[in-house]
Amino acid sequence: MTIEDARIYCLSKPHATEDMPFGDDYVAFRIGGKIFAGLPLEKPNLFVLKCDPEMFDEMVAQYSAIEQAWHWHKRLWMQIHLDDAEISSELVKYLTDQAYQLVYNKLTKKEKAELEL
Template identity: 45%
Template sequence: MNIEDIRNYCLAKPLATEDSAFGPDGILFRVYNKIFAYIDLDRPDLVVTKCDPDYAITLRDKYNGIRGAWHWNKKYWNKVMFDTDVPDELVYELIDHSLSEVLKKLPKKTQTAYAELTKH
């Protein structure tokens, strides 16, 4: 697993965009202008994703490669390290989970519109 795989996966999500709002050393991935993933170019061995707080604790207890994300609200954001005890499939699942966490905070009309995009 590498950051290019993660970048491609994130950008394959409907309406996903990327930017460097935090500076040139990182890439933010957004849907509806809401962040769902972050890659730190100085740390190409991990991705930061949003997570349900209870699930975040469970994941951190189970995997050495998942920890609270530095400089992010650790209640909601995990750093997920590649080439550790975290399976590649789980990394992708956590990106999907992060996107779901972001979408569920949006207005119902927006959630419905996004769901329609994913049906096609």
Template identity: 45%
Template sequence: MNIETIRDYCLSKPDAEETLPFGPDVIVFKVNNKSFLLLPLDTEELRFNVKCDPDLAIELREQYSCVLPGWHMNKKHWNTIVVDGTVSSKLIREWIDHSYDLVKSKKK
């Protein structure tokens, strides 16, 4: 999985949009005008932030070394995923789906 794969997957979601509110180095994917994935472009290692149910967030951090508390985010609700090859692309897509679904379900 690479930046383009993640970008394409996020943009394939209904009503998803790509924004650059923090400048050219971080792509923010939104639905209903709310962020569901932040993708920095200026890191050596591919990583991104996704929203997560708080209980699941803790569980994933304990189970997977590539899942960290959300960098520069509310650590209760956000995880940083380091794309280091330790988990499958399918699982990464599931985490993106979870984030998208959480944000999509919120009222505008």
């Protein structure tokens, strides 16, 4: 999977938006104004995803191409090396779905109602 594939997949999620909150070298993907994924453009093969601590531990133990995301909260954000052969498109999509759902589930009832999911 390329970063453009990851971008397209993130934007295919209902009500997902993208912006550049940290300058022109980082694209963030949001649901309800909260970030669920990111692409650090200065590192073109990295994809950053929100995760829960249990998933983080499992993924880091299983895949050498998944590690703690640089500059993000430990065990709540993982970064994936998309150019590593052990990382399939299906895995990236699954982890993206999990990140999206994790953030969506933490939205308030009012925020969810505004999205009309």
